[in-house]
Amino acid sequence: MHTVWKGAISFGLVHVPVKMFTATEDKDIHFRQIHKACGMPISYAKTCPHCEQEVKPEDIAKGFEYEKGKFVLFNEEELEAIKPEAARVIQILDFVNLTDIDPLYFQKAYYLSPDMAGAGAYNLLLEAIRQTGKIGIAKISIRSKSSLAAVRVVGNCLCMETMHYPDEIRSLSQVPNLPEQIHVNEKELQMAKALIEQLSESFNPEKYTDDYRAAMLDAIQQKIAGESVDMVSAPTAGRSNVIDLMAALQASLEAAKIPPAAPKKRKSPAKKAKDVVS
Known part of the structure; x- marks a missing residue:
């Protein structure tokens, strides 16, 4: 893997030299x-629309538009x-519980490996976080x-x-049509919960695949072989016209x-009295 960053992890007075590698890769078809x-x-x-000519890289600066059509420029x-x-x-800065962080905050993952003679400090931090x-x-x-x-x-x-x-997360108040109060039918709720329980299992990422990318790669191979691409869309499995919730x-x-x-059967008053006596 290609090193994208070199530096160190610092906590307290401990300094851990590390190399950084991108943990994910883009497999989109471009x-x-x-x-x-x-x-x-x-x-x-x-x-340049003003000069009507092509601009060379060395003639380009970075600018921030503080008013419409007005920029402040910065060089490297x-x-x-x-x-x-x-x-x-x-x-x-701090150590917290993972469950305290909403996944909405996360962006991109990187792997960190020990650099130079930092294996001892690296192992120490790793095991301390784990335990x-x-x-x-x-x-x-x-x-x-x-x-x-988050490390x-x-x-x-x-x-x-x-x-x-935090200021990069948009407020929920900007989302239209959110309910002010949640009202649901109790019977429907119980059925929905039962369905969720039936479909619940341990997370296994290997079972999930990008079907669109696989279909696109097949189409590309057909094109390379000089074949026409099948334009018939497969019907969605298990789809029905049920409208009632x-x-x-x-x-x-x-x-x-x-x-x-x-539904649980309620005991009659006579049955309850008999249970109490017995």
Whole structure:
């Protein structure tokens, strides 16, 4: 794997030299735009609409638009000077429980490996996090962006996940049509809970595949072989025209082969009295 960052994890006075590797990879199928007439890829030149000419990379600066059409410019030296002194340090600020963090905060995962002579400190931090069941909340700067991060253990590896800052999370008040109060039918709720229980199992990521990507790769191979791509869409399995919610729940339970929970029978007053006497 390619090293994307080198630095150290710092907690208290402990310094752990590490290398960082991207933990995930993009397997999306990317298309290029092609000129139909000759089959060549279309290039995108950077041009200035005012000068009406192509601009070379060395003539491009970074600018922030503070008003419509007005920019302040920064060169690379100025941007480097603004970077925090601890740009090469994953500074752990606190240790918290993983369950305290909403997954909404997480961005991208990275693997951390020990660098140089840091194996002893690396192993110490890894095992201490594992045995306490905590994760470290840290700050880090990657590619000119400061991020919060969570440092946790995956197998025998320290894993760091960048996180959004709180002000980057949009408020739920901006989401339209959310209910002010939750009102549900009790019988429907019990059936929905029964269905969830029936469909619940341990998480096994190997069972999930990208069906669209597989179909696209098959289509690409057909094109390479000079074959036409089958345009007939497969029908969605198990789909019905059930509109009524209760009927949909009932059909789902039957498909999952679970009998709906029978309502509890209430004891008659005479039966209760007999139970008390006995």
